Each structure stands twice: as structure tokens, then as C-alpha cells.
Amino acid sequence: MDNNKKAQSSALLALTGAALALPGIAGKAHAAAPVSEPVLSYHATRYSEARLDSDKHLGGDSERYEIDTHQLGFASAIGKQTDIQLDLMVESMSGASPWYVQPGANNEPVQAMSGASIKEERVDLQSRFNRFVNTETVASLVLGYSDEDDYSAANIGFEFEKTLPQNQLTVTAGMGYSDDELEPTQGTTAVSVTSAEKDSLSAFVGLGFILNARTAVQTSLSITDQEGFLSDPYKLAYIASLANPLVSDNRPNDRRQWVWLTKFRHYVPSVNAAVHADYRYFDDDWDIESHTLELGWYQNLGNTLRVDSVLRYYSQTAAYFYAPFYLSPRSDGLASSDYRLSPYGALSLRLRVVKSLGPWQLSAQWEGYEAKASHSLKKVDVESPGLVEFNTFSIGFDRVF
Amino acid sequence: MTKPDSHSSDHVYESISFHAMGGPCELKLYAPTRGAVQAAADAAIAEVQRIEKSYSRYRDDSIISAINNAAGKNFTAVDEETAALLDYAHAAFEQSDGLFDITSGVLRGAWDFKSGVLPSQKRVSALRQKVGWQKVEWRPPNIRLQQAGMELDFGGFGKEYAADAAARVCKEQGIEHGLVELGGDIHVIGPHPDGSPWRVGLRDPREPEKAIHIISVRQGGLASSGDYERFMVVEGRRYCHILNPTTGWPVTEALAAVSVLAPLCLIAGTGATVAMLKGEQRGQEWLAALGLPHMWVTSTGELGGSLVAAGR
Numbered sequence: 001m002d003n004n005k006k007a008q009s010s011a012l013l014a015l016t017g018a019a020l021a022l023p024g025i026a027g028k029a030h031a032a033a034p035v036s037e038p039v040l041s042y043h044a045t046r047y048s049e050a051r052l053d054s055d056k057h058l059g060g061d062s063e064r065y066e067i068d069t070h071q072l073g074f075a076s077a078i079g080k081q082t083d084i085q086l087d088l089m090v091e092s093m094s095g096a097s098p099w100y101v102q103p104g105a106n107n108e109p110v111q112a113m114s115g116a117s118i119k120e121e122r123v124d125l126q127s128r129f130n131r132f133v134n135t136e137t138v139a140s141l142v143l144g145y146s147d148e149d150d151y152s153a154a155n156i157g158f159e160f161e162k163t164l165p166q167n168q169l170t171v172t173a174g175m176g177y178s179d180d181e182l183e184p185t186q187g188t189t190a191v192s193v194t195s196a197e198k199d200s201l202s203a204f205v206g207l208g209f210i211l212n213a214r215t216a217v218q219t220s221l222s223i224t225d226q227e228g229f230l231s232d233p234y235k236l237a238y239i240a241s242l243a244n245p246l247v248s249d250n251r252p253n254d255r256r257q258w259v260w261l262t263k264f265r266h267y268v269p270s271v272n273a274a275v276h277a278d279y280r281y282f283d284d285d286w287d288i289e290s291h292t293l294e295l296g297w298y299q300n301l302g303n304t305l306r307v308d309s310v311l312r313y314y315s316q317t318a319a320y321f322y323a324p325f326y327l328s329p330r331s332d333g334l335a336s337s338d339y340r341l342s343p344y345g346a347l348s349l350r351l352r353v354v355k356s357l358g359p360w361q362l363s364a365q366w367e368g369y370e371a372k373a374s375h376s377l378k379k380v381d382v383e384s385p386g387l388v389e390f391n392t393f394s395i396g397f398d399r400v401f
Numbered sequence: 402m403t404k405p406d407s408h409s410s411d412h413v414y415e416s417i418s419f420h421a422m423g424g425p426c427e428l429k430l431y432a433p434t435r436g437a438v439q440a441a442a443d444a445a446i447a448e449v450q451r452i453e454k455s456y457s458r459y460r461d462d463s464i465i466s467a468i469n470n471a472a473g474k475n476f477t478a479v480d481e482e483t484a485a486l487l488d489y490a491h492a493a494f495e496q497s498d499g500l501f502d503i504t505s506g507v508l509r510g511a512w513d514f515k516s517g518v519l520p521s522q523k524r525v526s527a528l529r530q531k532v533g534w535q536k537v538e539w540r541p542p543n544i545r546l547q548q549a550g551m552e553l554d555f556g557g558f559g560k561e562y563a564a565d566a567a568a569r570v571c572k573e574q575g576i577e578h579g580l581v582e583l584g585g586d587i588h589v590i591g592p593h594p595d596g597s598p599w600r601v602g603l604r605d606p607r608e609p610e611k612a613i614h615i616i617s618v619r620q621g622g623l624a625s626s627g628d629y630e631r632f633m634v635v636e637g638r639r640y641c642h643i644l645n646p647t648t649g650w651p652v653t654e655a656l657a658a659v660s661v662l663a664p665l666c667l668i669a670g671t672g673a674t675v676a677m678l679k680g681e682q683r684g685q686e687w688l689a690a691l692g693l694p695h696m697w698v699t700s701t702g703e704l705g706g707s708l709v710a711a712g713r
Binding site: 010011012014015016017018019021022023024025134135136267270272 | 448452478481488495496543570667671691692
């Protein structure tokens with residue numbers, strides 16, 4: 001009987017152990033709650049742009065940007081109803097960047113690069129405080145600061161999230177403000193201003209639906225108003241009719257941007273994988289309109305290994321004042337030959353491997369990106385010679401305590 | 402069950418009835434304001450409905466239907482909560498020596514307790530081939546029922562789990578005094594505001610509208626099982642709805658009723674169900690060894706168990 005009693009008490013232990021793992025009992029399921037265990041993460045990324053083709057550039061250095069990024073993240077609960085997330089990023093950039101574009105021998109645009117002297121470091125700290133008002137409501141405060149030699153920015157944001165469990169629906173809304181100060185360094189390239197300011201105000205609303213146990217859809221709409229110095233002080237534009245054809249990059253002093261983003265997630269149990277499909281529509285009052293379609297396949301291999309393959313397609317139209325170079329000045333005085341305002345399309349492929357080992361999660365990722373006029377949805381007459389092609393490689397870990 | 406009709410000065414008391422999990426349900430809650438009671442009740446009812454929706458075998462879109470429809474075919478991957486429930490079912494199967502088996506629901510196809518007619522042994526045997534947790538390939542997070550026609554049924558513990566989950570939701574909403582009852586399965590959140598326990602009547606298996614014993618509960622889960630819920634008498638012999646998965650037949654020489662008190666209603670329910678399945682003698686032994694407060698009634702009306710001995 002004693003032996004029996006011992007065996008049966010182990011029955012109670014076994015049942016209790018299994019019961020306490022249940023989310024409905026432990027309170028993990030469908031409840032907004034602060035992070036339960038502190039998480040520390042670190043990721044290192046190297047971004048390298050490909051050299052420009054020799055027939056597309058003129059002078060300067062054809063070796064383009066390299067960026068090394070170190071990201072350190074920490075998340076932890078503070079008390080029962082609050083958690084904090086801190087993300088510190090340190091970036092070191094080196095290499096040459098596109099300076100201006102001028103007509104070549106056959107009037108084809110040729111890129112002039114800045115000297116290789118650019119070497120900068122940027123430090124960015126973002127913090128986020130989430131207050132779990134109850135299991136369905138989260139109010140968040142976002143504070144951030146970013147600093148580099150010639151640039152500093154401070155941002156603040158408020159977000160609100162409400163889950164309506166009966167409808168498997170989540171509503172989010174938020175506002176953000178950022179104040180950027182620019183003090184261009186007088187380096188080897190002349191700059192157009194000695195100090196300037198930019199303000200950004202943004203707002204968003206979003207809806208998330210859980211359609212069934214395997215399918216979720218999120219959609220959001222955001223608007224951003226920027227005001228101030230929106231030009232690039234390091235870039236020049238080329239106006240052929242002028243005696244001195246190189247002029248400062250000059251863009252409008254305000255810009256309104258709209259983004260509509262929809263994300264679709266579906267889990268395919270038969271192959272233990274998830275499909276992600278995201279579409280982003282962007283439109284602004286500089287006449288840039290863009291479409292981004294991202295398709296991802298997240299394949300689980302056993303319980304601890306995942307391989308993600310993500311293909312992204314991007315296409316944009318040009319800003320109304322953009323030209324590779326100008327024959328004569330525009331009546332509004334605007335001028336920019338920045339490739340980021342040019343018409344183009346881009347393709348990128350991202351591969352990632354994520355491995356869980358107890359409290360550790362290790363990841364390695366590679367991305368290849370190529371921008372080209374021929375990838376654009378609409379036919380492009382003249383391709384910007386500054387379009388980039390880059391690779392990134394990153395490794396990192398997450399550790400739960 | 403006693404129903405306090407007064408409330409202390411700083412607490413509002415409300416009893417909220419609703420229908421879920423195939424039966425009448427009730428929340429008895431104390432909170433500082435009527436709004437707080439209502440908010441907690443809304444959240445708790447939503448939680449019960451969420452669990453019911455997720456695990457009902459009657460809903461085509463439930464995960465259970467997805468697993469059952471793939472029986473004999475492919476693996477189905479399940480979410481974290483379903484995985485934890487399957488792990489629990491696996492633990493209960495092992496600890497009960499195979500008597501607690503969430504694949505035994507198909508046997509209901511042979512037993513119509515309203516008909517007064519016994520099924521043929523051939524029919525029972527055929528269905529019994531479709532029963533057995535050992536025929537389930539559970540490789541978290543993937544599950545596959547090996548044979549076509551096999552079915553999972555969370556009816557044996559889903560209601561108890563929902564009672565615990567609803568109580569947790571109430572606690573998260575700040576409720577400290579009250580209880581959740583889902584069709585006879587109870588989770589007491591905490592005693593009345595003055596500290597006095599809830600008084601709960603346990604059914605007399607032969608006169609189910611009457612209480613055979615009243616116990617006091619301050620906190621935790623209380624679940625009961627008995628041969629009185631659905632049964633038929635054929636040629637003087639009682640056949641109840643509690644089917645033994647190894648024979649396909651109703652339990653014989655079983656206890657008439659069992660109630661178990663545990664920190665969680667889920668564990669109380671499993672303890673009571675397994676005690677019924679074990680039969681009169683071994684059921685009593687199982688309860689004594691489990692070490693949880695309990696009460697049993699034999700088919701001849703004899704009362705026993707630690708809850709009775711303690712005079713609670």
C-alpha cells in the first residue's frame with residue numbers, strides 16, 4: 001500500500017506538472033502580458049555595396065559604402081504590468097557615396113562619387129515602455145535618440161493596442177514625432193548649408209485579425225508629414241545651361257507620405273512551414289509611388305531549426321523634380337539627382353537560419369539586393385547610374401534568462 | 402449550492418448565468434463595483450467561449466476537427482495551447498494505466514442510452530479498434546491518428562480546463578472572491594469577502610436533485626463524476642455513460658459517484674473520472690493514494706473518503 005501510495009502521488013505530480021504548462025492556466029494564451037523573462041540579444045551585420053561599373057562613374061572613388069552594425073537589445077519586465085525594451089545600435093560607415101551626376105560623352109548620365117574620406121559613426125538608442133493596462137490593453141511610450149558627427153535626432157511616440165478576444169481582433173493606433181538637427185561636416189565635398197532642421201510627425205492606425213488557428217492578417221495605414229530641410233547637403237545636381245553647372249541638391253521643404261501595409265501569415269501544418277506575404281503601398285506628394293511585395297517561406301525542420309527564404313520585389317516612380325541631370329534650371333528651383341528619388345525597381349533575396357539551443361537562439365542571415373531601372377514596373381527611359389547593389393551578412397543570438 | 406443574497410458594504414455581488422460547453426454555467430463574483438463584476442464576467446465568458454470554439458468536435462473549423470479529419474492520413478501541426486492539452490492527456494493516460502483516453506469518444510457511436518437496448522458485441526468490438534492513445538502519433542507539435550475513423554475528444558477535460566481558465570481571467574481582472582461553475586465543474590477563486598467558505602452540495606447519485614453531502618470550499622477546483630448523468634437499465638443492470646476504453650463497455654462494479662477537490666478543476670476532474678473508471682475497490686484506492694480531498698458513494702449508497710471523514 002505504501003508503494004502504491006508513492007506511485008500514485010507521483011501521478012498527482014505528473015498531472016500537476018502537465019496542467020501548469022497549459023496557457024489557459026498559466027495565463028500565457030491570448031493575453032497581453034509583459035515579457036516574463038529577461039531577453040538579451042546581439043546582432044552584428046556587415047552591409048557592403050558593390051562597386052559601380054566603370055563606365056557609369058567618373059572620378060572619385062568607386063568603392064561604395066560599407067556599414068558595420070552592432071545591435072544590442074534587452075527586454076525585461078518591471079513589476080507586473082510594465083515592460084521595457086532597449087535597443088542600442090552602433091553603426092560605422094565608410095566608403096564613397098554618390099555625389100552628383102553629369103552628362104557623359106553621349107549624354108548618358110555618369111555618376112561622380114565623393115572621395116573615400118567619409119568615415120562616420122552613428123549611435124542610436126531606442127527605448128520602449130509597454131504598460132499592460134489589462135490583458136487586452138497595452139499603452140506604449142517610445143523614446144529615442146540618435147547621434148552622429150553631423151546629425152542628431154530625438155523621437156517620441158505613443159501607441160495604443162486593444163485586443164477584442166471575442167472577435168480575435170486587435171486594434172492599434174499611434175503617433176510619433178521626430179526632431180532632426182543637421183550640422184554638415186565640411187569635408188572634401190562642399191556642403192550647401194551649415195545647419196538645418198527637420199521635423200516629422202506621423203500617425204497610424206492598424207487592425208489585426210486572427211482568421212483561424214493558422215491564419216492571421218494585419219493591415220495598417222500611416223501618414224507622415226515632414227517639414228524643414230529635406231535636401232541632401234552632400235549631394236549636387238548638374239544643370240548644363242549654367243556657367244557653373246554644379247548646384248546644391250534642393251528639394252521641397254515639406255513632404256507628406258502615405259503607407260498602406262498589409263501582412264498575411266498562414267501556417268501550413270502538413271509541411272510544418274509558414275507562408276508570409278506582405279504588400280506595401282507608398283505614395284507621397286513628391287509623386288513617388290511605390291509597391292513592395294514580399295513573399296516568405298519559413299520552414300521548420302524539427303523543433304529547433306528554421307530556415308527562412310524571403311523574396312522581395314520593389315518598384316517606384318520618380319520624384320517630380322528628379323532628373324539624372326538638367327539641361328536648364330527648373331522654374332521652381334528644385335534639383336536632385338539622388339538615385340533614391342529616381343525611377344527603378346529592385347529585387348532582393350534573404351536567407352536566414354535560426355537554431356534554438358535551450359535558452360539560446362542563434363541566427364545567421366544573408367541578403368542580396370539589386371536595384372535596376374529594368375526591374376521597374378513602368379518603363380524607365382534613363383537609368384540612374386547611382387543605383388545600388390549590396391549584400392548583407394549578419395549573425396546574432398538571443399538569450400532568455 | 403448556497404446563494405448569498407446580501408453583500409458586504411465594500412463589495413457588489415452578482416451571479417451571472419450563461420450557457421456554454423453543452424450546459425448551464427454560472428459566475429458568482431464579488432467586486433468593488435458593478436462595472437468591475439461585469440468586466441470580469443465578460444472576459445471570463447469570452448475565455449470559456451474561446452476554449453469551446455477551439456476544441457469542440459462539433460465545429461468544422463476547430464483544431465480537433467482538423468486532426469480528426471486527417472485521421473489515417475497526414476500529420477496536423479498544433480498550436481502551443483493544444484500541444485499542452487495533448488501533453489496533459491498523455492500524462493493522464495499514463496498515470497491512469499490507459500483508462501483516461503481521449504480517443505474513447507468514438508465508442509459513443511455504439512451506445513444510445515435513451516434506447517434501452519444494448520449494442521451488439523460485434524459493433525462494440527469494431528469501434529474499440531478505433532480507440533487507443535497508443536495509436537496516436539504525438540510528436541510535438543505534430544499529431545496524427547493512425548487509423549481512419551479515429552477521433553480525439555476533449556470532452557473529458559475541456560470543461561474543467563475552461564473553468565480553470567475562466568477563474569484565471571477573473572483573477573487577472575482583480576476578482577478575489579467568487580467562483581466559476583461550468584455544468585457542475587467548479588473553480589473557487591476565493592471565499593466570500595468575510596472569509597467564509599462557499600458551501601457546495603454534492604449530488605446524491607440516486608436522487609441527483611438532492612445533495613448527499615455539503616462541503617466547504619475556500620479555493621481551488623471541485624469536480625464530480627457519477628453513473629447518474631446518462632445511463633440505462635437493461636435486465637436489471639445499470640449501464641452508465643462512463644465507457645471503459647479497453648473493453649468498450651460501461652464501467653461495471655464501479656462507484657456511483659465521486660467528487661475530488663484539487664488546486665485545479667482540471668486535476669480534480671481527471672482524479673474523479675479515473676476513480677470511476679477503476680471500479681469500486683481500485684477507485685477508492687486510487688483516490689486515497691492520490692492524496693487529494695475526495696468523497697465517494699458506492700452503488701449501495703455507502704459514503705466515504707477524506708471529505709466525509711473530515712466532516713466537511
